[in-house]
Amino acid sequence: MTAITVSGALLDYLESMESVIERSCLECVRRPDRLFCGLTQDALRDFDLLKSLAIYPRGTILLRQGQPARSVFVLCQGRAKLSVCSESGTQLTLRIANPGEVLGLSAALVGGFHEISAELLENAQVAVVKRKDLLEFLHQHRDACLQVVSRLSQDLHFAYDRVRSVGLGQTRRPRAAHVH
Amino acid sequence: MLSPYGLDLIESCLTCKARTERLFCDLSGPALQAFEAIKYATAYPKGAVLFVEGQAPRGLFVLCKGRVKLSICATDGKTLIVKIAEPGEVLGLSATVSGKPYELTAETIDPCQVNFVKRDDFLRFLKEHSDACFKVAEQLSEKYNNACHEVRALGLSHSAGEKLAKLLLEWSSRNGESAKQEPRLKLALTHEEIAQMIGTSRETVTRLFADLKRRQVIQSKGSTLVIRNKSALRLMASNN
Numbered sequence: 001m002t003a004i005t006v007s008g009a010l011l012d013y014l015e016s017m018e019s020v021i022e023r024s025c026l027e028c029v030r031r032p033d034r035l036f037c038g039l040t041q042d043a044l045r046d047f048d049l050l051k052s053l054a055i056y057p058r059g060t061i062l063l064r065q066g067q068p069a070r071s072v073f074v075l076c077q078g079r080a081k082l083s084v085c086s087e088s089g090t091q092l093t094l095r096i097a098n099p100g101e102v103l104g105l106s107a108a109l110v111g112g113f114h115e116i117s118a119e120l121l122e123n124a125q126v127a128v129v130k131r132k133d134l135l136e137f138l139h140q141h142r143d144a145c146l147q148v149v150s151r152l153s154q155d156l157h158f159a160y161d162r163v164r165s166v167g168l169g170q171t172r173r174p175r176a177a178h179v180h
Numbered sequence: 181m182l183s184p185y186g187l188d189l190i191e192s193c194l195t196c197k198a199r200t201e202r203l204f205c206d207l208s209g210p211a212l213q214a215f216e217a218i219k220y221a222t223a224y225p226k227g228a229v230l231f232v233e234g235q236a237p238r239g240l241f242v243l244c245k246g247r248v249k250l251s252i253c254a255t256d257g258k259t260l261i262v263k264i265a266e267p268g269e270v271l272g273l274s275a276t277v278s279g280k281p282y283e284l285t286a287e288t289i290d291p292c293q294v295n296f297v298k299r300d301d302f303l304r305f306l307k308e309h310s311d312a313c314f315k316v317a318e319q320l321s322e323k324y325n326n327a328c329h330e331v332r333a334l335g336l337s338h339s340a341g342e343k344l345a346k347l348l349l350e351w352s353s354r355n356g357e358s359a360k361q362e363p364r365l366k367l368a369l370t371h372e373e374i375a376q377m378i379g380t381s382r383e384t385v386t387r388l389f390a391d392l393k394r395r396q397v398i399q400s401k402g403s404t405l406v407i408r409n410k411s412a413l414r415l416m417a418s419n420n
Contacts, residue, residue: 106321159327
């Protein structure tokens, strides 16, 4: 069974969440609704072995703009704010990431630095996978790689929408769509 | 083979010399053979529109030669250039994968050679070749990082001067000139196009260039621009 890393302040939270925390991706009931998680049984079994589960409190910075990409984070429960930051510290929110999303994927794949920051908006359950393990996993499982391609295509659509709204002051969809 | 636009067309990906230097094109033998069978090599003149924002995706375009302007447009006609794509880039990739409309307009700014691949053929190709799938993921990641960078540059810069200074420093760094005392860069875009890259008017760009020249921060010799005072430009870029 996958061990869970939890910060001290969250032990009460963990107790209250014990019944809904899915330690194994194979038994997760939410899996079919989530783009990345809809893997084949073989891929899921391997993914289960790679990941480590963690419970983080609200306000945790999962990844910070400018830092090297060492891991990716699959949001099992909880939401995160994705933002970019100027040198002077001014922040601009890109969008809110929902459960099922994979954070830090693009930087992990190109092996560079994170272009965005991700901060948890609520206590969250996160599956953490090291970059090296993820790359090996994607080379071994074509279906997982196809899921990643679909995930990145969606991320890119959102990013271009944000370029449009910031650069031209226009949106193609209602503004509310950016935060849900 | 010579095309009508004076391009020396690369007939086959299998014999392309530039292949190994390009992220997407450096595929394994079987994947390359399969790609060769589904691509259509086409030459376009300068100013040709490959696809339009909002159009249903027909397929993707691998840019072999020339450059392509990628832009988004507001309903009032205001245009924002998101990127100038260089040879080796795959255009229309996310729309082709997701089936959603193209989110950008792609227009050639040089005579170009482009390999077109139909959407259905490409999706089948991706399912059959995992190394190609991984390369597509890498291309999408780079595009995503670039889009985030664009949001930051547009949304968090306070003035047109700051945006122009950042753009010039970025170009000089891409040309491998940033370490030099006086970096040089070829200005391949018009003032109008530079304005569309930083979300301002052509008049503002012309005024900013004139001001930078007057202060001897930059100097232009034909289409070559020399950055004479790098620290002054950096100061402008950092909004101080």
